[in-house]
Amino acid sequence: MSATISHLSPSGTPLYQQVKRAVLGTLASGEWNQGEAIPPEKMLAQRFGVSIGTLRKAIDELVLENILIRHQGRGTFVAIHAHNQHFFRYFRIVRQDGVKTYPTPQLLSFRRMRANGEAREKLLLGPGAYVFEFVNLLTLHDSQVMVDTICVPEALFSGLSEEQVRNRPGTVYSLYQEDFGINVIGTVENVRACTADADHAGWLHVPRETALLEIRRLAFSYNQQPVEWRVSRVNTEHYEYIGQEHQSH
Amino acid sequence: MSATISHLSPSGTPLYQQVKRAVLGTLASGEWNQGEAIPPEKMLAQRFGVSIGTLRKAIDELVLENILIRHQGRGTFVAIHAHNQHFFRYFRIVRQDGVKTYPTPQLLSFRRMRANGEAREKLLLGPGAYVFEFVNLLTLHDSQVMVDTICVPEALFSGLSEEQVRNRPGTVYSLYQEDFGINVIGTVENVRACTADADHAGWLHVPRETALLEIRRLAFSYNQQPVEWRVSRVNTEHYEYIGQEHQSH
DNA sequence: AAGTGGTCTAGACCACTAC
DNA sequence: TAGTGGTCTAGACCACTTA
Numbered sequence: 008m009s010a011t012i013s014h015l016s017p018s019g020t021p022l023y024q025q026v027k028r029a030v031l032g033t034l035a036s037g038e039w040n041q042g043e044a045i046p047p048e049k050m051l052a053q054r055f056g057v058s059i060g061t062l063r064k065a066i067d068e069l070v071l072e073n074i075l076i077r078h079q080g081r082g083t084f085v086a087i088h089a090h091n092q093h094f095f096r097y098f099r100i101v102r103q104d105g106v107k108t109y110p111t112p113q114l115l116s117f118r119r120m121r122a123n124g125e126a127r128e129k130l131l132l133g134p135g136a137y138v139f140e141f142v143n144l145l146t147l148h149d150s151q152v153m154v155d156t157i158c159v160p161e162a163l164f165s166g167l168s169e170e171q172v173r174n175r176p177g178t179v180y181s182l183y184q185e186d187f188g189i190n191v192i193g194t195v196e197n198v199r200a201c202t203a204d205a206d207h208a209g210w211l212h213v214p215r216e217t218a219l220l221e222i223r224r225l226a227f228s229y230n231q232q233p234v235e236w237r238v239s240r241v242n243t244e245h246y247e248y249i250g251q252e253h254q255s256h
Numbered sequence: 257m258s259a260t261i262s263h264l265s266p267s268g269t270p271l272y273q274q275v276k277r278a279v280l281g282t283l284a285s286g287e288w289n290q291g292e293a294i295p296p297e298k299m300l301a302q303r304f305g306v307s308i309g310t311l312r313k314a315i316d317e318l319v320l321e322n323i324l325i326r327h328q329g330r331g332t333f334v335a336i337h338a339h340n341q342h343f344f345r346y347f348r349i350v351r352q353d354g355v356k357t358y359p360t361p362q363l364l365s366f367r368r369m370r371a372n373g374e375a376r377e378k379l380l381l382g383p384g385a386y387v388f389e390f391v392n393l394l395t396l397h398d399s400q401v402m403v404d405t406i407c408v409p410e411a412l413f414s415g416l417s418e419e420q421v422r423n424r425p426g427t428v429y430s431l432y433q434e435d436f437g438i439n440v441i442g443t444v445e446n447v448r449a450c451t452a453d454a455d456h457a458g459w460l461h462v463p464r465e466t467a468l469l470e471i472r473r474l475a476f477s478y479n480q481q482p483v484e485w486r487v488s489r490v491n492t493e494h495y496e497y498i499g500q501e502h503q504s505h
Numbered sequence: 506a507a508g509t510g511g512t513c514t515a516g517a518c519c520a521c522t523a524c
Numbered sequence: 525t526a527g528t529g530g531t532c533t534a535g536a537c538c539a540c541t542t543a
Contacts, residue, residue, distance in 0.1 A: 021512060047528060058514045063529090079529045080521035099500060103446075196499035197352075199492035200449045200467040218449040218467035222499065243448035250445035250471065250499050251348060270531060296509060307533045312510090328510045329540035 026055050026065035034074070034085065035229050041184060044082035045075070074192055086192075087184065097180065097194060099249040100153060100241055110145035110153070115210065117141040117169035119161065126158045129225050129236045137161040141172055143179075144210050151211050152246050158236040163189060180226075189234050196224045198248060201240060211242045220248055275304050275314035283323070283334065284478055290433065293331035294324070323441060335441075336433065343427065346443060348498040349402060349490055359394035359402070364459065366390040366418035368410065375407045378474050378485045386410040390421055392428075393459050400460050401495050407485040412438060429475075438483050442476045447497060450489060460491045469497055 030051075039045045046054070052062040066083060069075040073093070076084045086093070094109070101107050122130065122138040130138070138158050145153040157179065159167070164187055175182040183189040201221040208215040219240045226235040241248065279300075288294045295303070301311040315332060318324040322342070325333045335342075343358070350356050371379065371387040379387070387407050394402040406428065408416070413436055424431040432438040450470040457464040468489045475484040490497065 023512075044528095049528095058516090060515085061513055064512085077529060078522085080523080080527080082522095082528060103448075195501050198447055198469065198497040198499045199352075200469045200490075201492075202467050218451050220447065220449045220469070223496075241449075247472075248447040248499065250447045250497065252444050272531075293509095298509095307535090309534085310532055313531085326510060327541085329508080329542080331509060331541095 022057055023061045023064040023068075026057055026062060027068055029055060030065060030069060031074070031229065037188075039085050041085050041190070042087045044084050047082065072192070087181075094178065097191070099196075100147070100246050101249060102148065103245055103247050108147050110147050113144045113146065114169070114173045115142040115144050115154075117172055122158070122160070126236050130158070130160050130233050132160055132162075139164060139167050141169075147246065150245070151242075153239055153241045154207055154210050156238045156240075159183075159234065163187065163234055183234065190228050191226045191234060192229060193227045194224050195227075196222055198222050198250070203240070207240055211240075213242055213244075217242070219243070222248065271306055272310050272313040272317075275306055275311060276317055278304060279314060279318060280323070280478070288334050290334050290439070291336045293333050296331065321441070336430075346429065346440070348445075349396070349495050350498060351397065352494055352496050357396050359396050362393045362395065363418070363422045364391040364393050364403075366421055371407070371409070375485050379407070379409050379482050381409055381411075388413060388416050390418075396495065399494070400491075402488055402490045403456055403459050405487045405489075408432075408483065412436065412483055432483065439477050440475045440483060441478060443473050444476075445471055445473045447471050447499070452489075456489055460489075462491055462493075466491070468492070471497065 030045075033039065045051070048059055048062055048066070051066075052059045055062065066075060066077070070077055070083075073086055073096070076086045078084065095107055098110065100110075117139070118141070119137055119139055122132050122136050126132070126138055127134065127136065132138070138160050140156065140158045143155040143157065144151055145155065147153070161167075164183075167187075171182065171186065172179075180191045183191060199221045201219050203211065203213055203215055203217040203219050205215060207213075207219065208217065211217075211219075213219075220243045222237075222239040222241065224235075224237045224239065225233050226237065228234045279294075282288065294300070297308055297311055297315070300315075301308045304311065315324060315326070319326055319332075322335055322345075325335045327333065344356055347359065349359075366388070367390070368386055368388055371381050371385050375381070375387055376383065376385065381387070387409050389405065389407045392404040392406065393400055394404065396402070410416075413432075416436075420431065420435065421428075429440045432440060448470045450468050452460065452462055452464055452466040452468055454464060456462075456468065457466065460466075460468075462468075469492045471486075471488040471490065473484075473486045473488065474482050475486065477483045
């Protein structure tokens with residue numbers, strides 16, 4: 008279907024960048040499904056009319072961005088971001104001794120509502136747009152540590168129901184992926200200190216006004232499309248947030 | 257000086273990884289100075305006895321790790337991590353509207369002391385080891401926003417003086433680099449909520465017990481050598497911490 | 506004009522996986 | 525055994541910088 012990419016770099020962008028965009032476009036078109044292998048490198052190189060080296064450079068970047076996953080001898084696969092292997096990429100709360108554990112979620116509320124100003128701004132919604140807002144209480148090591156208030160646009164999640172959220176088998180992001188075809192491939196998180204209001208004090212079993220960590224996260228899909236706005240509040244008495252981490256090996 | 261790298265991958269590691277290690281070794285040996293250009297790619301390829309493609313793959317990784325910086329047409333340079341261009345890699349506090357600004361530091365205290373348990377653990381020091389501890393108050397947009405309590409081992413910073421810290425022309429990390437040859441190339445940060453003690457309340461002009469953000473950072477040099485332990489406390493009423501940020505483009 | 510890194514090719518061979 | 529990605533080569537040409 009897709010034509011050979013022009014060699015003449017008419018737009019001045021490198022060939023491998025054009026190939027990368029073409030691969031991203033094919034991904035967005037749904038031609039290759041989540042978790043499945045994409046065609047082998049030689050075939051893709053031929054399809055896009057470039058050398059294997061150039062094709063590999065494009066794929067390299069997509070692998071670096073966790074959009075594709077390579078397995079030597081098996082093939083190159085469309086990443087499933089909600090997979091367990093990627094879980095701790097998005098879940099960055101650990102016990103203060105460094106131990107990571109999977110949280111147990113409990114749905115506290117679910118409703119359809121008009122987006123407030125901040126959600127509208129973050130999710131790029133027009134005035135009066137509707138969102139689903141649901142609240143999750145997360146338990147780690149048998150203690151209530153964190154409350155997520157999650158906001159997703161109705162336009163993208165048409166028909167989302169409380170039962171769907173409550174009875175999801177995996178993570179929220181795997182629900183987005185499997186039921187709505189929406190892939191979270193990146194996030195931006197800002198962090199502040201806040202204090203517990205009456206609701207959070209009850210949920211987290213702490214006194215009102217206790218200092219909590221507030222994580223404000225916007226999640227994106229392929230075309231930098233914002234798909235979820237989430238505010239998490241964490242009792243950091245025994246847990247902490249893993250922030251920036253860069254290091255050479 | 258350095259010999260050609262064996263082609264036979266005797267250790268089973270890829271050639272480009274061996275080249276990368278050789279380049280890192282040459283960096284650590286001091287043969288190439290901070291901020292200066294390393295030899296051109298063709299020369300390095302010849303020196304290590306590999307093709308340019310292989311040499312480039314090794315350099316690619318070092319560039320990705322911010323240890324080297326490439327400038328097309330000029331050369332490849334040993335990164336100076338304290339440079340302004342990298343400042344916001346390590347300084348991740350921004351105003352809530354997203355505006356970044358350089359902080360104005362004010363030295364509040366400086367002393368030589370025995371490392372406490374946590375500093376000893378993080379900095380891998382023996383019992384009774386000495387550290388320098390100094391406290392910096394940071395002002396952003398004319399308001400006192402953040403207090404850094406910084407702890408560095410005397411063994412690495414022998415002779416560090418209060419005047420040296422107070423009168424440094426640039427950042428603390430550029431002081432480490434220029435006066436002690438210590439390069440911060442990576443950090444690990446954990447974040448919690450805390451409350452203001454009497455000192456911090458005074459410095460930050462907030463009531464005692466105000467909820468603050470606490471950032472606990474361990475900074476590393478080349479061989480994963482920990483060189484600085486820092487606890488920052490931030491008034492996040494108008495500012496926030498930029499956490500994880502990954503996104504495709 | 507000369508020198509640098511940036512891109513691209515058209516292969517070769519190796520390591521790993523599946524059958 | 526066949527097919528996959530991983531590594532490596534020995535160049536070519538382009539874009540940018542410096543002088």
